[in-house]
Amino acid sequence: MSLKKEISMNNPLVSIIIPAYNSFVFLPETVASALNQSYTNIEVIVIDDGSTDNTQTLFDNFKRKGVQCYKIKNKGASNARNIGLSKAKGVYIQFLDADDILHKNKIEFQIKKMLLEKAELSYSTWAQFSTNTTKHGVFRFKDYNYSKTRTGKELMASFGMDNWFMPVFCWLVHRSLIEKAGAWNVNITNNDDGEYFSRILYHSKKVICIDEILGYYRVLPTDSLSSLNSLNKFESAFKSYQLITELLKKDKNTDLLSYSKRMYYYLYMWAEKEYPSLSKKAAKEFDKLKANSFLSKKKKYWICIEWFGLFYGTIIYKNSVKILVKIRKVCRF
Structure with missing residues (x-):
């Protein structure tokens, strides 16, 4: 095995895809959380989905930091994610909404455990916040065994019977699952992430959990x-x-x-x-x-x-x- 190939296997590229629509206020913090990962072999891709605010004025600063930025016609978040996937070169994919935040160790902790356990999908526990991630409400689901390894189908059955769920940013997905699941459904605007990840989970043979808070969901006044x-x-x-x-x-x-x-x-x-x-x-x-x-x-x-x-x-x-x-x-x- 060549040294280059060995390095890529032990240090695979991770693509962080961020669809954005009128997210000027929150996007800089979200992008910063992606760029500041302790795991450094990443690419950050921002897809501006036809924003009408000043989102595009952020692009020059983002590009200087190595962020790939694209502006497209407004066709919804699912279409923007599909565009992001078409640009992504990573072996692993991290989806991140434009107002949510990643913990600095998220990618590192998940990649290490996924490689160690040969898992194709992982998720972490999470928290929700309104203005500051240091003042957050921990969103843990009681009576759930986070340490147990499951198939994706077993996990969906647990979602139903144990009454819990994971936001999109919690997941880290191997590209092989992306290829099996297919594209995001552009005809769905509500629960598009739930529909997409049901297909990811359906094909997942091994799903592991990092039982640490590695992502933060921003609660806005419209989130209810x-x-x-x-x-x-x-x-x-x-x-x-x-x-x-x-x-x-x-x-x-x-x-x-x-x-x-x-x-x-x-x-x-x-x-x-x-x-x-x-x-x-x-x-x-x-x-x-x-x-x-x-x-x-x-x-x-x-x-x-x-x-x-x-x-x-x-x-x-x-x-x-x-x-x-x-x-x-x-x-x-």
Whole structure:
């Protein structure tokens, strides 16, 4: 083996792809977190997705630091990521949204463990912040064994039954998985990352976790469950869940469908107050899937759901709880 090839195997190039749209305020900090990695064999690629703010004025400074910068017509984050992939030369790919932050050791810690354990996919635990990463809320999921190595399918089943998830920046992906998963779906604008990584996970034979906070999710005023506030957003999320469900059904393992049930449940919850008809639509898809759910741990609620379906079962359960509360108050006198 040549020295050059041996070095590349032990020190593989990592491509960090950052799609940006009107991110002038946050992008410098995000790019800095990518450039300041303790693992130095990286390339940073910024794709400006037709921003209308001053994002492009940052490019000269970025380029002086070695960042590859491209401006394209606005076609959405998925298209921008696909453009980034077409430019990337790395053996490993790190996707990073323009307002999130990487810990300086993220790439190093993940690469070392992936090479040691011959894993094609890894993720880290994470935290969320609003202005300063030194003042963050740790976002850990209780009752989850982070040290356990899983296949991607086992991980998706755990997402469904243990009720947890990973943001896009947590993952580090070997290019072989990228090639198996295919391109980002440009027709999805909501949960595009969830749909894409379901394909990554579906093909993953070995997934490992670095149980350290190595990424920070920026919480903005628009980041809340109520941000799913338009018909287009609902329909896009709904479409992504349908695609994920179609993929998981190919495996004929009903445990996987708990992942889909989880997604439909939260879509039902998001639309419950503002869009009752859409909420009912999500509930029907939940009911169609003959699989278990993390909701089964709430035994009384789960019984109502199994008897009456998610939509009406939830109404019956909530009303019964209200009645019991009133009875208890009366009995106190």
